[in-house]
Amino acid sequence: MTLTEKQLPRIVLTLLILLTLIAGIVTYLRPMAIFPDPSWGFQVMKAMEHGHGFNMKVVPDQQDINENYAEFLSWWSPGQYLVPYVFRTLFHLNIGQASAVTILVCEILGLLGFYSFFRKAGFSRNISAISIAFIASQLFYVSPYVFYNGGEVLLFGFMGWFLYGCLSFSKANDWRLLLFILLSGLMGFCCKSSFMWMFGAALCFLWINISLPEKKPVKWIVNGIWLGIPAVAAVAVIYLGYLSRGLTPASGNNPLKLLWETFGYPLASPLLSGFSIDELTLGLLYHPDGPMFSYAVSVLIIVLLAALSVAIFIAILKKVPYQSYKTLLTVFYVAAVLFFGYSYLKQLAISYEGRHFRIIGLIFIPGVIYLVSRLKIGYRVLFGLLWAGLLIASLKYVSTGYRVNRDENSHGVSGITQQFLDQKSLNTLINLDRTHTNAIFVFTSPDLGLEVEHNRYITIDPVPVDLKYSLMDNLHCGHGGPLYIFLPADCEGKRAETILKCFEDYHNFKETKITGDYIMYSAD
Template sequence: MQKSYTPIHRIILLTVFVVVTVLGVLTIITPSAIFPDASWGFLVMRSMQMGGAFNVLTKPDQQNIASNVSEFISWWSPGQYLLPHFFKTIFGLNTGQAAAVTTALCQIIGLAGFYSFFKKAGFTPLITALSLVVIICQQAFFTPYIFYTGGEILLFAFTGWFLYGCLVFTKANWKFALFVLLSGWIGFICKSSFIWIYAAGLLFTWVQISKGLSGIRAWVLKGFWVAIPAVASVVVIYILYLNKGVNPSSGSNGFDLSWKTLAFPIASPLLSGFSVDDLFNGLIFHNDDAILSPGWVMLVILLLAVLSVVLIYAIYRNAPNKSYQAILIIFYSVSILFFGSAYMRKLDISYEARHFRVMGLLIIPGLLHLFSHYKMVFRVALGLAIGGIMFFTIQFYLTGYYGLKNYTAYGTSGIGQQFIDQQSLNYIKLLDDRNKNATFVFFSPDIGLEIQHNRAIILPALSKDININFDEYLHKGHAGPLYILMPSHYIGIRASVILKSFPGYKGFSLKELSDDYVLYFATKAR
């Protein structure tokens, strides 16, 4: 009797599913901290829960903090808080738990989407399954389990399915038009930067539905099947959302023709696909101290740019079918044009590889397919490189998760608080419960999520040289007790600058909440 064996790709897929499920359960047990962008989204959600309009942030007015002012937040897409809000409403979860469920589900949905896309693009089941292994080795995949990334995780969940749709809908009919229309809306709700992915995908679909046609007129006529629903989708987004406030593309801050404006986008396949930008704590943009000097950064990025072009060309030459070739070249070209233009115009878009993550995902199956034709020594070298990335990624995760379990403060929101300790957070919660007309001042938006019964003002954290725009900090007027939480190292000139930002108050007192945080408070009007 002949034995039956389970195909190896199914074993790999099952292993990936188990690993991702376990990670999801762990993040629900110990919810992650949160990126600032997503914090602002949750503050909008908090305003809506307290009776505010859709996507409107209600906050104290800088001209008179006794009054409120409302601002439509169009800088970020609403999906980052709408989906967690859905889970909060349905299951009665707190914000941290709802964000954790969002992360757990989006990771599985995203992997399923890219698996479907890779298979449709012509890769073998084994290459497709191994591609998912490489994806979960990337630091970008593990980051949401430590920091809720908001739109990033939603975009990952949707992009693979969008790419799959680009391959599936190859005939110009009402189904194709509906796909173009709805994918624009869904993608934008996930994250506004989907717009460049949308443009690249639609350019590819236009090529797809126009195959075999001759003459410009025939191509233009087919183009209407793409253009009409796409324009309708974008117009609705602009009128109902982008036009109501400021966003990263609202205005230019000058012009920059330095090397990095083009080199960084060109290097994006390796910067994101091999987690190079993450492993170096951000080559250009970094929250902590830089690892490399500016000279080394330039050398590394230029080298990665050259290698990325060579790699894209090699993958293109050995791709399993023409559809994948077209997607690869179109997306790479559009990403360079879009971000190169944005960086040259100095739009408010950071030099971070996360913006190019789709390129790092697109190259993975092509890279594995390419190396499958090389000698064993090259395949081993690639495996060692991926193993190295996995090692540092696991190290990042274990360090982060240990920090969440042992050093991170948790309050009413259920979100891991990075910029306050538990002792100080407990006291802030006590003040919030005792007061109904107080105003709290924080230097990080995530702490504002702990305020349930009063109002909060979020100020930018002070830099080392205290070089600030004072008008950005100035809040006039008086409105009940004022509580300003500061890191203890602010005591002195930094604290003086902040206290002067509230000229309506006098007689500030200082209370030491812990070794790391202090509270300035006042009740008297000047």
């Protein structure tokens, strides 16, 4: 081994950890905004801080808002708020600071974990180091510094070490493996509920990888039983203690719907998620900020990416010499295609987003780097230019996002950067909260409720421009003290009138234009 081969991984790891520390400190000093999913989790955290039960979301009752209604929040996993809750409790931080610390810890754990996993899978130090450098150049890696995404960053910090563990056992009846399966199943689910399909894929890999040397079919059966005992125990705890207590994305019974993207999107997941293509295109199929391409063009791109992803997958199986890695890659890729293809076919509440497939892209990356390292210099230069383009896009995104969060968005008591109220409107909210104890605030975004400390709040669905709105789902009856509804100014008129109808026992609303961008409707 040359001196360069010894030094390069150390330099890369040191540099990446140093840059991550700097980014974490900057984010701590001026915390990021937040995605809606973890906002609901933090609402649960606030209820727990006020003495309510574990994972209970406590809100004014729709039947009578003078009373409270407690609901077990099973739609999302609890780690997105529990981990920041630990830092918040230990170090007396606000929500924004605790989230920033969570991001920093998970990003460093993720880099070290995936480097260890790549090494355990057989890749050289150089390939492993270059792979995590490629990961750290991606838009998905830097996005938590702009928006806290909860389970996404937690899972990144966990999965590298989990996969490392999956490659560390050779006997099914090893008590350490049984304990690993039980604890990792619980921890992974705590990070993100979608870990369950990854858990199933990992169990399948463990069974195949451990049983391959065995020639007798009975040994395969015995190994499956050994692995199944802690797996069933973990799933039972998760289901009985959590999933069975409320609705989940798998709830409901919808008709089948087969489209090109139903299985094409999962097949394209290595490039969509591993190369941040879905993020760079603002979401090919799920685009809350508006589409970059038409639906037909997006589907065509997905089909082409699916074909290219399958071609890369076949090339990895042919060229990469590490059998355990190839088995793991195959099992996870096939499991993702089957699980998500079936979910999309059933029209379950799982969006077409690359983030759901992140682990597939991460597992693919060292295989791609290995293939590129054996290409002619011209192709390696082209890959380097692609990498540079991804890095520039990531740096532009995080620098612009940080500037907007710092200078243009508002900041309140939660520490979270708020996107949906300007500073004057947020100050109005905070002052009203401080001068009342029996008021109810109403928002159309779940993160704004995190600014309310002394009163109660309701989060209702925003009214779309076409006014197609489920009034019954958002209807709140009864009277529970002064009511303050904060809305964007462009809702003034019929959209605002629709929301006011959701509170049928309140009348004579007063409209206050706080700023040119936001209005408040109040009624006593």
